[in-house]
Amino acid sequence: MSLVKNADNINRHEFLKKLGFAGSALAAVYFAGHLQSCTNDRVSPEPTNLTLDLTDPANSALKSNGGYVIKDGVVIARSNTGAYIAATLTCSHEGKNEIMYQTDHFYCTAHGAKYDNAGKGLNSEGKKGIRVYTTSLIDSILTITA
Numbered sequence: 796m797s798l799v800k801n802a803d804n805i806n807r808h809e810f811l812k813k814l815g816f817a818g819s820a821l822a823a824v825y826f827a828g829h830l831q832s833c834t835n836d837r838v839s840p841e842p843t844n845l846t847l848d849l850t851d852p853a854n855s856a857l858k859s860n861g862g863y864v865i866k867d868g869v870v871i872a873r874s875n876t877g878a879y880i881a882a883t884l885t886c887s888h889e890g891k892n893e894i895m896y897q898t899d900h901f902y903c904t905a906h907g908a909k910y911d912n913a914g915k916g917l918n919s920e921g922k923k924g925i926r927v928y929t930t931s932l933i934d935s936i937l938t939i940t941a
């Protein structure tokens with residue numbers, strides 16, 4: 796896979812040189828491309844009226860404190876205090892979509908970032924915090940909004 800990537804980079808580099816890009820102009824093209832890919836990699840969709848029916852067996856994990864489900868890029872959990880909370884699936888450390896809920900905090904399985912129930916980072920990997928969302932419960936319908 797890295798061989799393919801390197802071949803792609805060489806081709807792009809030679810292509811840009813043929814277009815007349817050199818030195819700092821060439822670096823600017825690479826830098827702009829890197830920023831674009833970082834932005835795309837790290838943006839998870841914001842929930843717009845994401846709903847869960849808590850009577851649906853698919854959401855039964857939310858009947859117990861510490862349980863969680865993942866839907867549409869959002870981790871929805873029942874916290875250690877019984878509150879319904881939600882956060883993005885995308886970790887702020889390196890953008891992996893590996894957030895889960897663990898007992899009383901959000902946790903990333905990639906490198907171990909930890910975030911409290913309000914999204915505040917609890918260790919160096921999680922120091923940037925994580926995006927959390929608002930939840931509201933009416934009857935058995937839980938709604939998550941950005």
Ligand code: FES
Binds near residue numbers: 887889891893903904
């Ligand atoms: S990407 Fe989540 S801890 Fe590194």
